[in-house]
Amino acid sequence: MSKRIGSFAVNGKKRDTIIEPHMLLVDVIRDSLGLTGTKRACASGNCGACTVLADGQPVCSCLTLAVCSQDKALETVEGLRAADGTLHPLQQAFIEHCAAQCGYCTAGMLMTSKALLDANPRPSREDVKRALSGNICRCTGYVKIIDAVLDAAQKINAAREVAA
Amino acid sequence: MRIPGLDVFTAHPKVGVTVGPQVLLARLANHIWIGKRWAALHEAIEQLHPPHIRNMGTVIGNVCAAVNYYDIPTSLYAHRAVLTLSNGSTTRKVAIEDFYDGPRGTAVRPGEMVVQLDLPPPAADAGSAFKKIYKARRRATDLHKINAAAYIALDAAKEKIIDVTLAIGCIGDHPVRIPFAEAALKDQLATEAAFNAAAELAAQAIAPMTDAAWVEEIRTEWIRILARDVLAQAASRALSRHDPAEDAHLAY
Structure with a gap:
């Protein structure tokens, strides 16, 4: 199969790299674009550690072909932090609640939670559980993670109300 | 990346649904006519919890995987789906009941692929529903689950059942329709007693797979x-179901 130049819109920046038709999005993001925050774990869509947002929707980058993702606005965990280095409220809440132990699943958890909070700013505990049902954590259990997402939702809403 | 011909998706209550192999589950779930007239399919998609899978999985992929605990095929049995198989030169149509064959087996021959899935339009006064029960988290070879889907069409007076489909899934190699129960319901009044009797027939007709955690009596x-x-x-x-003229403005 032929190599070609693939252009990706990752975290708002346009990035070109050489890809082959069989390459997975997670490999391109990690190896070609150097954004190693996205983790490759099960590579079969069970664990969700490789979750990135494509046009705002969470997808498993380990099951997505890179060639199919060129027309989509991709967002990885590196894009969560603001340009001045301020952490996203979700990241801050994960730190405050100790919602990561080994941290391997955290990138996926953050991206799925971001998609949830973008669509539903006031999620219930059940909504969070449902949204994160595709992300598996083997260290901490899920209580702290769900607490962190709910806390981040509150903080984002509070900041929005102050601004308004 | 969309391949012309494989990303076809149309749904209209008078024409039916046509789905190509590239159409994602999320695309169906967002369609207003799927929610209104193909409610069993809509409910099956809505209850797929990991959002990743809804955003990545395709309807036809879900059918062709032929995994016995998947939900979408059961709802498609209720809607009487027809699959179009093509090997590039010849096409043939296979009803979904004839599509599955043995454990993880399908009617797809070497060199063939499923290029389209069609659902016929529902009758004027028809409804459908899908429900499932989990006992545990979904995992490989999980038996702790049963799903069911039904389609019922009523006559113009909305009293007698003129057409019915009942499908049960996760009980064997593939979902099954229950012809005894369907025959018992046909031309009957749509009453609770009739449904209870048909459900009894369904429970008797099926010898479900069982495991240590879920014995036959419970599954039945x-x-x-x-x-x-x-x-x-x-x-x-x-x-x-209200007057079709009321939502005529929603048709395209």
């Missing part, structure tokens, strides 16, 4: 309950 009881509930809900949806 769940089959009866789910069959009764999907039939009742499909009938209530058929009854509450």
Whole structure:
């Protein structure tokens, strides 16, 4: 199969790299674009550690072909932090609640939670559980993670109300 | 990346649904006519919890995987889906009941692929429903689950059942329709007693797979309950179906 130049819109920046038709999005993001925050774990869509947002929707980058993702606005965990280095409220809440132990699943958890909070700013505990049902954590259990997402939702809403 | 011809998706209550192999589940779930007239399919998609899978999985992929605990095929049995298989030169149509064959086996021959899935339009006064029961998290070879889907069409007076489909899944190699129960319901009044009797027939007709955690008596009881509930809900949806002229403005 032929190599070609693939252009990706990752975290708002346009990035070109050489890809082959069989390459997975997670490999391109990690190896070609150097954004190693996205983790490759099960590579079969069970664990969700490789979750990135494509046009705002969470997808498993380990099951997505890179060639199919060129027309989509991709967002990885590196894009969560603001340009001045301020952490996203979700990241801050994960730190405050100790919602990561080994941290391997955290990138996926953050991206799925971001998609949830973008669509539903006031999620219930059940909504969070449902949204994160595709992300598996083997260290901490899920209580702290769900607490962190709910806390981040509150903080984002509070900041929005102050601004308004 | 969309391949012309493989990303076809149209849904209209008078024409039916046409789905190509590239169409994602999320795209169907967001379509207004799927929610209004193909409610069983809509419910099956809505209850797929990991959002990743909804955003990545395709309808035809879900059917062709031929995994016995998947939900979408059961709802498609209720809607009487027809699959179009092509090997590039010849095409043939296969009803979904004839598509599955043995454990993880399908009617797809070497060199063939499923290029289209069609759902016929529902009758004027028809409703459908899908329900499932989990006992545990989904995992490979999980038996702790049963799903059921039904489609019911009522006559113009909205009293008698003129057409019915009842499908139960996760009980064997593939979902099954229950012809005895369907025959018993046909031309009957849509009453709770009729649904109870049909559900009893369904529970008797199926010898479900069992495991240590879920013995046959429990699974059979769940089959009866789910069959009764999907039939009742499909009938209530058929009854509450309002004048088609009211939503004519939604048609394209």
